[in-house]
Amino acid sequence: MISRKILRGLRVASLRPSLNNLASRVNSDLGSTLASGGHKNGTLSEGRRGVHGQATEYLPNNYPDFTESQSMVRGAIADVCSGFDDGYWSQIESEHRFPSEFYNAVAKDGWLGICLPEKYGGSDLGVSEAAVMTQTISESGGGMAGASSVHINIFGLEPVRKFGTEEQKQRMLVPLINGKERACFGVTEPNTGLDTLKLQSRAVKDGDHFVLSGSKIWISTAQVAEKILILVRTTPLEEVSKPSQGLSLFYTDLDRSQVDITEIPKMGRAAIDSNQLFFDGWRVPKEDLIGEVDNGFKMIMHGMNAERILIGAEALGLGYAALRKASIYAQERSVFGRPIGQNQAIQHPLAESWMQLEAARLMIYQAAKLYDAGHATGEYANAAKYLAAEAAFHACERAIMVHGGMGYAKEYHVERYLREVFIPRIAPVSREMIFNYIGERVLGLPKSK
Ligand SMILES: Cc1cc2nc3c(=O)[nH]c(=O)nc-3n(C[C@H](O)[C@H](O)[C@H](O)COP(=O)(O)OP(=O)(O)OC[C@H]3O[C@@H](n4cnc5c(N)ncnc54)[C@H](O)[C@@H]3O)c2cc1C
Numbered sequence: 193m194i195s196r197k198i199l200r201g202l203r204v205a206s207l208r209p210s211l212n213n214l215a216s217r218v219n220s221d222l223g224s225t226l227a228s229g230g231h232k233n234g235t236l237s238e239g240r241r242g243v244h245g246q247a248t249e250y251l252p253n254n255y256p257d258f259t260e261s262q263s264m265v266r267g268a269i270a271d272v273c274s275g276f277d278d279g280y281w282s283q284i285e286s287e288h289r290f291p292s293e294f295y296n297a298v299a300k301d302g303w304l305g306i307c308l309p310e311k312y313g314g315s316d317l318g319v320s321e322a323a324v325m326t327q328t329i330s331e332s333g334g335g336m337a338g339a340s341s342v343h344i345n346i347f348g349l350e351p352v353r354k355f356g357t358e359e360q361k362q363r364m365l366v367p368l369i370n371g372k373e374r375a376c377f378g379v380t381e382p383n384t385g386l387d388t389l390k391l392q393s394r395a396v397k398d399g400d401h402f403v404l405s406g407s408k409i410w411i412s413t414a415q416v417a418e419k420i421l422i423l424v425r426t427t428p429l430e431e432v433s434k435p436s437q438g439l440s441l442f443y444t445d446l447d448r449s450q451v452d453i454t455e456i457p458k459m460g461r462a463a464i465d466s467n468q469l470f471f472d473g474w475r476v477p478k479e480d481l482i483g484e485v486d487n488g489f490k491m492i493m494h495g496m497n498a499e500r501i502l503i504g505a506e507a508l509g510l511g512y513a514a515l516r517k518a519s520i521y522a523q524e525r526s527v528f529g530r531p532i533g534q535n536q537a538i539q540h541p542l543a544e545s546w547m548q549l550e551a552a553r554l555m556i557y558q559a560a561k562l563y564d565a566g567h568a569t570g571e572y573a574n575a576a577k578y579l580a581a582e583a584a585f586h587a588c589e590r591a592i593m594v595h596g597g598m599g600y601a602k603e604y605h606v607e608r609y610l611r612e613v614f615i616p617r618i619a620p621v622s623r624e625m626i627f628n629y630i631g632e633r634v635l636g637l638p639k640s641k
Pocket of ligand 1: 376377378379380384385386387409410411412413461466615618619620621622623624625628640641
C-alpha cells in the first residue's frame with residue numbers, strides 16, 4: 193500500500209527501486225540534455241532547455257509539473273505495467289477475457305484503493321495521483337481495457353466512503369481494495385440514456401428488503417463482478433418536487449439467480465465486457481442501501497467529476513501511446529529513400545497531436561488539483577475529459593495513417609487504440625452534453641434544446 197504517510201517518507205525504503213529508477217532516468221535525461229546542449233537528442237538549438245521526454249520514450253517520468261507524489265505513483269505504476277506489454281493486451285483482447293493477471297498485480301501492490309481511506313486498506317491519495325495511475329496504465333499499451341479493469345475501484349465507491357455507515361465501509365470497501373471482490377456500476381438505462389433523472393428501474397420496500405425491477409445497459413464488467421452499485425427510483429417521478437429526488441443507491445450482490453446478464457458484442461475493449469441487465473423481483477437487503485432513501489442522485493454525483501477527470505487521463509494515456517508508436521514508426525520506416533517522418537505531411541500532424549495532448553494534460557491535472565482542493569470542478573472536469581478524448585482520438589487516427597497499411601494490421605496495435613478511444617468520447621457523458629453544460633453553466637445561455 194502506498195499512502196500519504198509513506199509518501200511523507202515513513203516507508204520510503206520500500207519505494208527505493210522506483211525512486212532509484214526515477215532518479216537514474218532523471219539523471220540520464222539530464223546528462224544527455226547537457227551533453228546535447230539543450231535536448232537529449234540534440235534536436236533543440238544550443239542553450240535551450242528541454243523539459244519534456246521524447247514522445248518515443250516508454251512512460252517518461254520527467255514531467256516538470258508533477259508533484260513528488262505524482263512522480264512516485266508514475267514510477268510505481270510504470271513498474272507494474274512493464275510486466276504487461278502490448279502483446280499481453282492484444283492477446284487478452286483476442287481471447288476476450290478479463291485481464292486478471294494485471295488486475296491481481298495492481299491489487300498485490302495495494303493500488304486498487306488509491307483514493308480510499310487507509311483505514312480500509314486504501315492509500316488515501318487524491319484524484320491528482322489517481323489520474324497519474326489511470327494515464328500510466330492506458331499509456332503503457334493497456335488502453336481503455338487496462339484502465340477499465342481497475343476503474344471502478346478508483347472512483348466508484350466514493351458514495352460508500354462518503355455516505356456509508358462504518359459497518360458498510362468495512363463490509364464493502366475492504367474486499368474491493370484487497371481485490372477479493374470486483375464491482376460494476378449500474379446507471380445507464382436503455383430507454384432513457386443520458387437523461388438519467390428519468391431512469392425507470394424501480395425499487396419498492398418490502399419488509400427487510402427492497403424489490404428491484406427494471407433494466408440497465410452498457411454495464412461494464414458485469415460478467416465478472418460480484419457486486420454492483422446501482423441507482424434506481426424509489427419514489428415515482430410524478431410524486432417528487434424535483435426529478436433529482438426519489439432516486440436511491442444500493443451496493444449489493446450481483447445475484448445471477450435474480451438478474452439476467454447479457455453481453456453486448458461491441459467495437460473495441462473486448463477484454464472488458466459490457467452488458468444489458470434485466471431484473472424483475474430482485475430482492476436486495478435493506479442493509480445494502482447507501483445513505484438515505486430517495487437521496488441517491490446527490491450521492492452518485494459526488495464521484496462524477498472525479499470520474500470525468502480519470503477517464504480524461506485514460507484517454508490521454510492512449511493518445512500518448514499512439515503518438516509513441518507513430519513517432520517510432522515514422523523514424524524507422526523508409527520510403528522514397530528517406531524516413532517517412534522527414535515528410536512534413538507526416539511530421540506536422542504528429543507535432544500538432546503532441547501539443548493537443550499536452551494542452552489536455554495541463555487541463556486534466558488542473559481539474560484534478562482543483563477537485564482535490566475541494567472546489568466544485570464541473571466545468572474543468574468536463575472540459576478536461578472533452579479535450580483529452582478529442583486529442584487522443586486525433587492522435588490514434590493519425591497513428592494509423594502514419595503506419596499506412598500496417599496501421600490496419602493488429603500487429604502494430606494502433607488499430608486497437610483507435611477502436612478503444614471512442615469510449616471516452618461517448619462515456620460517461622457525451623461531447624454534446626459537455627457543450628450543453630458549458631453553454632448553460634459557464635456562458636449563462638438558455639438550456640440547450
Ligand atoms: C464501452 C462502454 C462502457 C460503458 N460502461 C458503463 C457502465 O459501466 N455503467 C453505466 O451505467 N453506463 C456505462 N456506459 C454508458 C455510457 O455512459 C452511455 O453510453 C453514455 O452516457 C451515452 O448515453 P447513451 O448511450 O444512452 O446515449 P443517448 O442518451 O441515447 O444519446 C445519443 C446521442 O444523442 C446525443 N444527445 C442526447 N441528448 C442530447 C441533448 N440534449 N443535446 C445534445 N445532444 C444530445 C448524445 O450526446 C449522443 O451523442 C458505457 C458505455 C460504453 C459505450
